Amino acid sequence: MEDNILSGRRILVLGIGNLLWADEGFGVRAVEAFGRAYEYPNSVLLMDGGTQGLLLMPHIQEATHLLIFDAVDFGQPPGTMVTRRNEEVPAYLHSGKMSLHQTGFQEVLVLCDLLGSRPPEMALIGLQPLDWDTFGGDLTTLARESIPTALESAVSVLREWGVEPRLRREGACGEFLFPRALQSSV
Numbered sequence: 001m002e003d004n005i006l007s008g009r010r011i012l013v014l015g016i017g018n019l020l021w022a023d024e025g026f027g028v029r030a031v032e033a034f035g036r037a038y039e040y041p042n043s044v045l046l047m048d049g050g051t052q053g054l055l056l057m058p059h060i061q062e063a064t065h066l067l068i069f070d071a072v073d074f075g076q077p078p079g080t081m082v083t084r085r086n087e088e089v090p091a092y093l094h095s096g097k098m099s100l101h102q103t104g105f106q107e108v109l110v111l112c113d114l115l116g117s118r119p120p121e122m123a124l125i126g127l128q129p130l131d132w133d134t135f136g137g138d139l140t141t142l143a144r145e146s147i148p149t150a151l152e153s154a155v156s157v158l159r160e161w162g163v164e165p166r167l168r169r170e171g172a173c174g175e176f177l178f179p180r181a182l183q184s185s186v
Helices: 022-037 053-062 103-115 139-158
Strands: 011-016 044-050 065-071 083-084 120-129
Touching: 011 022, 011 053, 011 103, 011 139, 022 044, 022 065, 022 120, 022 139, 044 053, 065 139, 083 139, 120 139
Parallel strands: 011 044, 011 065, 065 120
Antiparallel strands: 083 120
8 A cells, every 4th residue: 555655756775885994884784774674665675885886876866765874974973863855965076075985976976966867855864983994893882873863764754755664573574675786796
């Protein structure tokens, strides 16, 4: 029934970041946690975008709504969660470096905008990281403990977009899109 209401909507929930650099992997870990915690209609697609940059473009162009999880330097105290919407989502290369992989992702948004195919609705749920300089490091405790707050923000955004995520029963697992172009060849 919910899919009938969402007819024509394609909502992409995207986690971006680099798992090799401590809190830089926050976006990927957040989308994974969302997939484990919630059920959602077929009109919602979860994707681990990693640091794929331009390879994400076709998926973003197909979306009518784009929700992004990321570690972002907002100049706030570590652990601060910030939500940005639509034009507030940094989309231009000259806006200043906000993360280690931003240039690639910003190029995607700029190109989509130039082609007239940027999703009309966008939201960024960003965590001010504590550490993204430690190579081979896992998320800091601060970032890991911030994931539930990020998920609450995502549920709120999705509800505004007409989606009602439901908590999964224990042991159930969500599906993620790992397009062949994004998968390791190993």
